[in-house]
Amino acid sequence: MNARVLIDGPSELVFDYAIPAELPVVEGCRVRVPIRQKTSSGTVLAILEPPKQSEFAMREIQSLIDPEPLITPTLLKVARWIANYYGSSIESVIRSILPEAVRTEDNSAKTRRIATATENIDPAELAKLEKRAAKQYAILFLLINAPDRTLPVADLGESSAPSLKSLAAKGFIKISTEDVRRDPEATETIVPSEPLVLNNQQQEAFNQISASLGTSPTPPTPPSPYLLLGVTGSGKTEVYLQSAQAALDLGKTVLVLVPEIALTPQTVRRFKARFSQLDDQVAVLHSNLSQGERFDEWHRIRKGQARIVIGARSAVFAPLPNLGLIIVDEEHETSYKQENPPRYHARDVAVLRAAFEPCTIVLGSATPSLESWQNTLTEKYHLIRLDQRADAHSMPLVRVIDMRLEKQKQKGQVAILSDRLRTALEQRLAKGEQSILFLNRRGFARSLQCHGCGYVCQCPHCAVALTYHRTDERLVCHVCGHQSIVPRKCPECSNPGIALQGYGTQKVEEVLQKILPEARFARIDADAMRRKNALKDILKKFKTKKIDILIGTQMIAKGLHFPNVTLVGILNADLGLHVPDFRAGERTFQLITQVAGRAGRGELEGEVIVQTFTPHSPSIQFARKHDFDGYAEQEMEMRRQFRFPPFAHCAVLTARSGHERRAEFTLQTLHLRLKENLPAGISLGEVLPSPLIKSHDQFRFQITLRSHQARPLTNHVQNILQKTTLPEDVTVVFDMDAYNFS
Ligand code: ADP
Ligand code: ZN
Numbered sequence: 001m002n003a004r005v006l007i008d009g010p011s012e013l014v015f016d017y018a019i020p021a022e023l024p025v026v027e028g029c030r031v032r033v034p035i036r037q038k039t040s041s042g043t044v045l046a047i048l049e050p051p052k053q054s055e056f057a058m059r060e061i062q063s064l065i066d067p068e069p070l071i072t073p074t075l076l077k078v079a080r081w082i083a084n085y086y087g088s089s090i091e092s093v094i095r096s097i098l099p100e101a102v103r104t105e106d107n108s109a110k111t112r113r114i115a116t117a118t119e120n121i122d123p124a125e126l127a128k129l130e131k132r133a134a135k136q137y138a139i140l141f142l143l144i145n146a147p148d149r150t151l152p153v154a155d156l157g158e159s160s161a162p163s164l165k166s167l168a169a170k171g172f173i174k175i176s177t178e179d180v181r182r183d184p185e186a187t188e189t190i191v192p193s194e195p196l197v198l199n200n201q202q203q204e205a206f207n208q209i210s211a212s213l214g215t216s217p218t219p220p221t222p223p224s225p226y227l228l229l230g231v232t233g234s235g236k237t238e239v240y241l242q243s244a245q246a247a248l249d250l251g252k253t254v255l256v257l258v259p260e261i262a263l264t265p266q267t268v269r270r271f272k273a274r275f276s277q278l279d280d281q282v283a284v285l286h287s288n289l290s291q292g293e294r295f296d297e298w299h300r301i302r303k304g305q306a307r308i309v310i311g312a313r314s315a316v317f318a319p320l321p322n323l324g325l326i327i328v329d330e331e332h333e334t335s336y337k338q339e340n341p342p343r344y345h346a347r348d349v350a351v352l353r354a355a356f357e358p359c360t361i362v363l364g365s366a367t368p369s370l371e372s373w374q375n376t377l378t379e380k381y382h383l384i385r386l387d388q389r390a391d392a393h394s395m396p397l398v399r400v401i402d403m404r405l406e407k408q409k410q411k412g413q414v415a416i417l418s419d420r421l422r423t424a425l426e427q428r429l430a431k432g433e434q435s436i437l438f439l440n441r442r443g444f445a446r447s448l449q450c451h452g453c454g455y456v457c458q459c460p461h462c463a464v465a466l467t468y469h470r471t472d473e474r475l476v477c478h479v480c481g482h483q484s485i486v487p488r489k490c491p492e493c494s495n496p497g498i499a500l501q502g503y504g505t506q507k508v509e510e511v512l513q514k515i516l517p518e519a520r521f522a523r524i525d526a527d528a529m530r531r532k533n534a535l536k537d538i539l540k541k542f543k544t545k546k547i548d549i550l551i552g553t554q555m556i557a558k559g560l561h562f563p564n565v566t567l568v569g570i571l572n573a574d575l576g577l578h579v580p581d582f583r584a585g586e587r588t589f590q591l592i593t594q595v596a597g598r599a600g601r602g603e604l605e606g607e608v609i610v611q612t613f614t615p616h617s618p619s620i621q622f623a624r625k626h627d628f629d630g631y632a633e634q635e636m637e638m639r640r641q642f643r644f645p646p647f648a649h650c651a652v653l654t655a656r657s658g659h660e661r662r663a664e665f666t667l668q669t670l671h672l673r674l675k676e677n678l679p680a681g682i683s684l685g686e687v688l689p690s691p692l693i694k695s696h697d698q699f700r701f702q703i704t705l706r707s708h709q710a711r712p713l714t715n716h717v718q719n720i721l722q723k724t725t726l727p728e729d730v731t732v733v734f735d736m737d738a739y740n741f742s
Helices: 073-087 092-097 125-132 133-142 158-169 200-213 234-248 267-274 291-302 315-318 345-355 371-375 405-410 421-430 505-515 534-544 584-596 618-624 629-641 660-675 710-723
Strands: 002-007 014-018 030-035 038-048 110-117 149-154 173-180 224-231 254-256 282-285 308-312 325-329 358-365 382-386 397-402 434-438 448-449 467-469 475-478 484-487 498-500 521-524 549-552 565-570 607-611 651-658 680-686 687-696 700-706 730-735
Touching: 002 030, 002 092, 014 534, 038 092, 073 345, 073 710, 092 315, 110 133, 110 629, 125 133, 133 149, 133 158, 158 173, 158 358, 173 325, 200 224, 200 234, 200 254, 200 325, 200 358, 224 234, 224 371, 224 565, 234 254, 234 267, 234 325, 234 358, 254 315, 254 345, 282 291, 308 315, 315 345, 325 345, 345 358, 345 730, 371 629, 397 405, 405 607, 421 434, 421 565, 421 607, 434 584, 467 618, 467 660, 505 521, 521 534, 565 584, 584 607, 584 618, 584 629, 607 618, 618 629, 651 680, 651 710, 660 680, 660 700, 660 710, 660 730, 680 710, 700 710
Parallel strands: 224 358, 224 382, 254 308, 254 325, 282 308, 325 358, 397 607, 434 549, 434 565, 521 549, 565 607
Antiparallel strands: 002 014, 002 038, 030 038, 110 149, 110 173, 448 498, 467 475, 475 484, 651 700, 651 730, 680 700, 687 700
């Protein structure tokens, strides 16, 4: 067999080598290989069949650097599953599992020399030393009085080298080396927290989760995943914390996934605070760790020194030994889906990893994804509910404002702020309370909406909004290809005020400053966040009440907890509803529910104001009533009718190229081939321009495919792709279980 080896170093070279019979090489092994006249170290990405006829003799792997592969057997199984399921190369998966920092030897652990005074030094000897060698005596005295009778050699000063040598020769001290950990959080101070007394529902949740952990050492069949559905503020995090403690008590390790570290600082802090007594056992995998820090954290995890790992998407590959519990917080968040190869979904990979380990897994959310919800209905997952806020505060009052009426009042001007929201903001300012304003800005594709009656141009076949294409002045459905002309007036009410939707956070800030000149504002969006630590700084200012009104996109809807916030406004709840994405309604429901959870977290009662042009849409009405079940029921009916997930897998095949025709033609060729021998149960959509038709100077076309079963779909597409030679300047991307349809 051959091994495909990624050579260490910045140029990321990949070469194939023959595997000598005596070497037990598997994926993830570190090896030494010849390259030109030299040798180099590298990582085995894949084991391959040798090519049938080779023109030249393949060079051989010289040696194994470490007999243990960097990748654990379970993670190797996970890697193979991802490669198969998502149709990605095993190489790209191994690259994700073993971060570059870990593959490169330059980052190997830093060590330092330390001096330790030996035990039971004879006082008479010590007295002699004091008289004859004052310097040696001074050093020894320091060491004897240091913790563990040890100090780093560097701390004793450069001139101490000869004295240390003599002391060691006389047997008074020992010199040795120790690993130094580069601690990314060394400067942080944490106040420890104690477990809270659980309320009845929390206790019940905890009992079930911890009982499934207790089947030590390893359960014969993995426990089915738990879906913890708890309204915002119901105390899910406390259940996570105590379940994690239970796993640690059994000597196991814990993996906690959060949507994004920077946006969930409070969740991370609560884990650190609870487990602070465990001294360094919590590893937080930030995306901004230095290479050295990443290397150290990875090895601490691998050795079982860090027993709780918190991280975003890629932390699902953390090499924890003896894993007992995986927690996926906010499991519905789409940031768990990776949009580069391999295009895995971290929640789904986590579920799979839990089955392979085997270990307990808890998916938590106030607004679970319909995929997970469906799994509870079919009893693949086990549902646990928390229906009440843990702190006994009531859910905030949600008011829905019909912006069609505001529009009439404001004489056709773009209505950003309703009278109601404006008054509410003024009241908060007067009382010294804080407000958050959200702008729902999903996607770039704009839909047409009537400002008179709220009508949105929809596809007659698919229950998604039609997308406006400026280039040819048409409305197109991105699911089935249906096209229509752009109406000059509203087809419902004949109002000529039918127009494209949209305004940005900057515009909002500008308008607000005019209306409320005395208020202190801050804006959180991708533009404002370019500066390092900008987010941290703003959140800190907001916490210390130096800002009255925070304006942001859905970036800030997650995991923030500000007791003084009593008003949350959503300026344009609709905007997300009409993007060409069958999950649009689901996301709007989630956004409103999550955002509403930010209000009234403290002693003060909260109020939420939702501005919308479609006040009767189900996602808005059910969110207003905090009714997940009602929402899920009607949304599932729509999904079932139109065969969308969770009733089918939905994949997108995209072709892109600098040459528009070539991209389109390539995809049409693939379409023809996919159509031949199309396995039963797979439906193949038409070739369509992507909503984002041009991006980075590349023209994009796509096909949507749906299937009951995932494997036949991936296999069929991979099969055709392997048999097709693509033009050099065309890139084809296959995205299984796609979340991004733009
Ligand atoms: P969630 O994660 O479901 O949004 P949190 O865990 O953040 O909810 O809990 C909301 C608030 O309730 C927090 O301030 C938390 O400290 C508090 N809390 C949670 N559980 C309890 C409990 N059993 N007793 C008292 N307060 C609790
Ligand atoms: Zn359609």
